[in-house]
Amino acid sequence: MNTFAETWFFNQQWQPHRFQQDTWSAIANGRSGLLNAPTGYGKTFAVWFGVLQRYYRNEQRKRGVHCLWITPLRALSAEILQATRTVSDDLELDYRIGLRTGDTGAAERQRQKTSAPQALITTPESVHLLMASKGYGDYFSGLEFVVIDEWHELMGSKRGVLVELALSRLRTICPNLQVWGISATIGNLEEAMEILLGGRGKGTLVRASLKKDIHMETLLPDVLERFPWAGHLGTTMIDKVLPIIDAHQSTLLFTNTRSQAEIWYHRLLDAAPQLAGALAIHHGSLSDELRLWVEDALHRGILKAVVCTSSLDLGVDFRPVDCVVQIGSPKGVARFVQRAGRSGHRPGETSKIYFLPTHSLEIMEGAAIRYAVQHQLLEQRLPYVRSFDVLLQYMVTLAVSDGFRADELYNEIIRTHCFSSISRDEFDECLLMVTQGGRTLDTYEEFHKVVVENGLYKVTSKRVAMRHRLSIGTIVSDTMMRVKFLSGKYLGTIEEWFISRLQPGDTFWFSGRLLELVRVKDIQAIVRPAAGKKGAVPSWMGGRFPISDNFGAALRHTFTEIHRKSRHLPTELRYLQPLFAEQRRVSELPEEDELLVEYIHTRHGYHLFVYPFEGKLVHEGMAAVVAYRLSSIRKATFSIASNEYGFELLCDDPLPLDEALQTGLFSTEKLFDDIRSGINIREMARRKFRDIAGIAGLVFQGYPGKPMKTKHLQANSGLFFSVFEEYDSGNLLLRQAYDEVYDFQLEASRTHKAFERISTHRIVVQRPAQLTPFAFPVFAESFRERYSNEDWQTRLEKLKTQLEA
Template sequence: MNRKELIHIAEDWFENQGWKPFKFQKDAWTAYLQKKNGLLNAPTGSGKTYALWVPIVLDYIRKNPDYKSRHQKGLKAIWITPLRALSVEIEQATSRFAEELGTNFSVGIRTGDTPQKERAAQKKAIPDLLITTPESLHLLLSSKNYAKTFKDLQAVVVDEWHELLGSKRGVQVELALSRLKQVAKDLRIWGISATIGNLQQAREVLLGPASPELENSVMIRANLNKKIDVRSIIPKKMEKFPWRGHLGIHLLDEVIPIIKESKTTLLFTNTRSQCEIWFQKILAKYPEFAGEIAMHHGSINKETRLWVEQAIRNESLKAVVCTSSLDLGVDFAPVETIVQIGGPKGVARFLQRAGRSGHQPGKVSLIYFMPTHAIELIEASALQKAVAKKAVEDRVPYLMSFDVLVQYLNTLAVSDGFYPKDIFPEIASTFCFQGITEDEWRWILNFITKGSQSLQAYDEYKKVEIEEDGKFKIHNRGVAMRHRLQIGTIVSDAMLSVKYITGGYIGTIEEWFISKLKPGDVFTFAGRNLELVRIKNMQVLVKRSKKKTARIPSWQGGRMTFSAQMSELLREEMYEASQLKKTTKTSEELNALRPIFKRQQRESIIPGKDEFLIETFKTREGFHAIFYPFEGRFVHEALGSLLAYRISLLSPISFSLAFNDYGFELLSDQEIDMQQVLDNNLFSPEYLMDDLYKSLNATEMARRKFRDIAVIAGLVFTGYPNKLVKSKHLQSNSQLLFSVFRDYEEDNLLYQQAFRETFEHQLEEGRLRIALERIQQQQIVWKKCEKPTPFSFPIITDRLREKLSSEKLEDRIRKMLKQLEK
């Protein structure tokens, strides 16, 4: 059958469904059948699964004309997805097409949720298409004779590549692909990505720089003009001194009509804690929604999550309060409306969420933006423009992740073993390790066989043995089992199961939160008030509580910061606000903020394009100095520490630091000589790394980062499934190793990686440098204010939040507002 006839089969099938294939789908079919690799850039809900699954089946038909009567057994395609929740969707779509063409193709799922019985069945007869995650793919590479499993593999499709790209899971995919290219000689590799700023680089990372696959590749874009309608929920009364978290719940009554008027609404919150609060508050004020509203976040048990997803599909739920757990393509067409609660911190995330509504080609996506404090309306205004410009962020790929490399080499050693001379060129062909030197490679090989220079006396670190012919292999069954249990790069705090004392599993919660509670304390989880009875064997045993007040759990992953793109958009919006006159026509959001801007102008200024604002004032707490780079909280945390350190070199003074996405505060019991700060050019990017190192206690931050690296590299063992090692023990084990390397082996690559990742990923050193260079070009405007300004108020109140309970905080803020309004 020629290509034209094959494509005709697919077009006929589409016609039978009452569909018409898009140009991008047909382009992908043609490119695949021409044996090309590529990256497909397509939004969620546009039919991307069929763009790549259809040609895989057509290619099989071309090679097996008698496909209806004879079935060629064996694995033909792997579909890698970052989220287990997506696998069911992909399975349904792929099975349907394969079945209706009569190919006898079997489709299987292999993730952490796959039952042991099903895994055993897959081992005996592997499906034609395997839908899996990066971790489960590495588990397959750790099994004996894996080459036999993969030898007839024709295609690997990496779904949601933009999600994997900026993480170590992306590195896992790169390494797995480097191996599969050698094992399966007729392999085509495709990625599917939503829009990101660096699409060309994304393709290069997926296929490998300077690889034959990259040379024989295409970029296919789905130019579907998706219309996105962004509407802001604007409070009727605008307080002149905004503070975080205050507006959100106060606008609850504005959200209810939206929910009532839509078939189904998704309310996106930024954190799991916020998700729990909103769910509780809606039900408390509107009990008639009981049974019609649900909650969805990553810590709720799998059965509940799947039930919620199904209930959205069949429209039996009116609303779901959720987190990013529903960001990615869980495919349900009927969602009509999205409400984004609080700033999403990034353009791509906002567009992704907007795309969940009108989740069909040609439909308008409607998203409401609901600020949790007034100044977030500036973000809303910026997002309106970003949507119009289609301005989205880059995803920065990881480089030289030696911890992932160590894990991968152990994976190969656990299965059939490897010869370094064969594996080294494969590893060096990946984007992540394109710069690896012979010396670094030798160090890694020594590390897995001898346990690095300072650990040579301990046998537990000598995992890999070198056989007579030079093959690297793990023979010890205990080492092999522990390694397989720990494959993966997602390192979170130890998770404890939450169960009723009478039986019944509710979900998982982080150890660090539960460790602060004592028996009898009540906390809110999965929409219920639960009383802690006791903690036993990694299980939190609870019973229902009728108490009205309860602690809201918080998760370590709850801190989000502005992307660089979002910061830039926000600054542009702020500059526009500085030019506002009474008669100026502007966005609805900026218009609503006029009372705040007017008060800010009265007390201080709104900084323009070439201005950098510093405000100083005195309160009962001490002397406040507030700086406004508008760069996001992570950059502000680093910049605040850097400035505090540089000021202390001029005169001995100690500070407490507070920051949000807009600026940071240095609070002291003595006045800062601000003129001295300005005269000494303390915003210089010179000596940045040295000063950061000293100011931030970078060693402490690197020590915390090292825990994750030690877990990924297998230096510390996280425990068996029902007997996990406690978080504090993991921390102390990894800290001990960190101290050993610091004192005796400073050239240890994993030790050095901890510092590199701290600066590159946590402190965003690159962004910090650019911010300092920008401030150097701006005119610094220092305003000596009488009292806090509208811009400084959210930063001050955020610091109080750390010290006070929410009730006391509200009382305290009310008193402060009375003082300010005088």
């Protein structure tokens, strides 16, 4: 038994969990590993007491930092600091704990340097900043532990690559380093541990055998819409939410987008003015000060309810709330479980969560969530590989401080998961880029950042060192593009990622007008009015937040439940029977192993609706491929719209559907060629390259308080992109831009899996006389944008009434 833990737990009148004891034992035996346990059960203490016991058992204790605790959030860092300091104070230990984040003042940073605390709680970026300081090797020479909190969250981002690289160097400095990760439940926990440990022997995976009971209830509307549309964001059901808020001491209402959070916050206050002062809002665009106030007010029990986004998903530890409401699709199983765990945030308590669908078809997701949670269909986190931009930044970080030797660095990084596949030639190309700007920028002095003296790569320029320290990190912000007429008239802003998919000459709907893209200049989309009726429909905030592959599988499984006609049908599917009956009457209700395709002619044109139930991003890629394949048979122009369940192609002329099906409309043959032909991949890669160029240090992002204007960043990175394309087509950063577009923006592997799955299914083609309940919500996506300056809701309701009649 851990004596420190035994004493402290006894004083608290607590009993330790088995997983805590297992973790203490593994740490005491010198093991590294990964801890997985539900939120609110004491994961921090499971690792922390192991660290303390090892420290005090060692009689030859070294001075300096003994434990590095890395977290993804500054707010989470503060919570860990409070919890660990409480232990030191209660047990009267001389184990000092410091906090080092971007908010830490210069005086405190200097104190930590001259008199290092035993434990330093910090972020991945701050660790790299420490490594950019002279003498960092001595500073970390006594390090025995590194703990990575919320590792599942870091692993799926380039911040996780920063952690991998930092660990590779710290293991060289301290060969006996123990590394522990703390992770929520994900589908690839074993892989997550392997990545964390860098292939250094078998680690210990500690899994808490604690079942967290989740009580889930779907809120059902009083009237079922048989022709649903996702226009009102569920606010018509505010009268169902207010009694829930009243009945509980504290409630979190999770939305998927910031705009949706703002709408719900204001509508709730309109409906219940008495909530003023007891209702708050929390999302990523709010100031740190306001967010911290909300977290503190939750902690002290001042607030009755908070409308929030994923900004409260992570382990920020506030007073447990009594209840959670998920507004709209949770998009993923793990995300739903994590949010549910925000209530009943104590051992043995049941998590209570209500699911509020924002339209009728979303009610199906209630049954899908229950099935997915019951069968533990938790998503995997996809780690980044071959992130050369992060490697280039890291090389300069080491060169800024004490320098590095090439052979030693290469042997370190190939032991990381991210860079295990890079060849020595590729590594040497990275060296060339930091010393001479690569093969194409060698004539420009500013790219000669690193010099080599007696085999040691180092930075000698103070200006280069200063600018680099200001640029450390991998977090990049999203960009909005200004939409302007050739005349200069400003129309508004649109997400850059949507414009990047279009070619000059393509048309799209915006502000109620059909526009033709003339050109993209810096961060401006220059347009002119277009004739006709067909154009792409923009996706707005949250459009890149699609349902996961596991969640899609659970959704498709509901069709098996529906066709069983069992008396034990889930509540949601029983409620939806009138909608399913209408779908059967006018078209067909597919089985789980069938793909429904509907071809409908209306006064708007010829519609092709396809329902793969794979999520919005995959559907956008699939729609582009299907449109390209149809237009290869007979030239045509399409409007494309999609939602989480399916997509629509709309054309003025009849479509060669039968011929296309016979020639493999949904075939995987030449799929990637057709993706390249159907989507403007080059423009998407050019946009992605801006982020890569910033991380790699090709483009300086600006000084504190004076960031470089986005249009300058875009222009500069665009110039490099063009130069590399023309004169250095094998450039590692150029190749990386295309790889990231395929892997993360187009989800190409998921798209391929979707086509592969469909190739084994029966394709059911229906030709209804009117729009169907499945088709209507997809059609509404395009209809809304087409009439955004008119009373489109009235138009849509009128059309719905006609269909129901």
